[in-house]
Amino acid sequence: MFFFKKKNQSTDVAASTTKTEVVGPDLRVRIEQLKNELEVANSDLRIQILNELGSKLFALQETDAAIQYYELSIQENRSLGKAYTDLLKLYNIKRKEAALSNNDKQVQQYLNKIDALMKLSKDVIRGLD
């Protein structure tokens, strides 16, 4: 059972890598476009672009850059959408990387960021802006 699970996982990884390779160049072009659009966009459109940038960079596994855009999005618009749920995943990835490289400071840093996300969700549900 365990063996099968492992096999499935590796297939998934292979599939996603292939997918990234195929769509990678298109994604990069789109990211550059979005970055240009971001410079002039404001209000809802700006949040939409920030979230799309976060999402596309996450797909390309550029974790730090994805975090940067999603954090901006959450900062400017405290809401519980995809920016929140993706940030949770990204922080967890960074936390795991930090643990594997024995970087205590970074482990705490990302655990604290996860705590802050939980506080945000509590506040938003309670109607605190």
Place this chain on the structure above:
Amino acid sequence: MSIINFIITNILTQAAITIALIAMLGLILQKKSIGQIIAGTFKTLLGFMVLSAGAGIIVGSLIYFGKIFTEGFHMQGIIPSIEAINGQAMNELGLGSPIAFTFLAIFVVNIIIARYTKWKYIFLTGQAILWMATMCTVFGYSAGFRGATLIIVGGVVGGIFAVAMPAFAQPLIRTITGSDDIALGHFCTIGYLFEAGVAKLVGNPEESTEDIELPKGFEFLQDTYLSVMVVMVPLYLITAFFAGPEFGGNLAGHTDYLVYAFLQAIQFVVGVYVLLAGVRLILAEIVPAFRGIAMKLVPNAIPALDCPVLFPYAPHAVIIGFVTTTIGTVIAMFVLPMFGLAMILPGMLTNFFAGGTAGIFGNATGGKRGAIIGGIAHGFFITLLPALLVTIFSHLGFANATATDVDTVAAALLYAWIITPLMSIF
């Protein structure tokens, strides 16, 4: 030998010092500077003193409430508050030190299980572990365990719960979040699974709560203490009214009996405020140390996080869960006394956090219909379980309070119904 005796009788039995030493150990293991170690250790010591002061305030208010409730309604009225149970156990019952050591033991057992088995869950909600340590210690003590055995048994029971509860919830967490990245670390999981089961029977997951229009938030819930006050003030006032001016007046001295009841309700909230401030001071030093260690020892851990982490996945279900759970707790408040159980009053904080999260589970398995019916059933369930503990709590000397988080109640019932009878056989 006399030095060891001195350490055992004067240091390790002093809860404030024990807790401060545990924090110091964590800070040393994190290789903090001398200044940070001293500051953190003393902050933890201070935290325990603040917690004790809060417990004293709560107990004073609860004793008053118990008297007017018995006079007014001729039955026992119980306030569900795990904070009150923790405060009384640590302070009045003198179980502070074993609770602190059990807290540490739960962390250790959790890490061992996650490190060496396939269940990689690390329970990161410090406050919940403190409540679990409290219940394991109180009921272990009641079962006859003392000293190291009390702590080891508590550590094993609590540690197993810390892994088992996230593991049981994980299939549904996967449905809710769409991944295995995080787990749920909140000791109300049995209630969530109960709601999910009921919702599955009565509802349809295709008709989600997220497709309906709901108000954005509840203003009175914006402040934790305000939400406790909203319930406590009318509760105390109505009870005092039924107890009557003569009885209430005797307790109130020169103050009007209703004004006194109002002030006692506020005192309860003040007690919770102070106690939780103490808990925060304690956990602020201990939790980062041990979760850092846990994450290093089990780098591929699945972090089991507090319940608000799920709120973004179904915010409407949270509101529905809160409202329906509250309805269920009110129904249970009137129904349970008909079966000879104590009257358990609704606890707004539990209804919000546990009810809201249960709503997400109900929505995942039964959509809006499941979340509504499952929520009412959940409210009833989380009132029934603590009601079963009231007799034992009273016997142990607790004043008019019972525990809230149902997993900690389940652990207590495991002690009361299984471990204690087994102990009496041997």
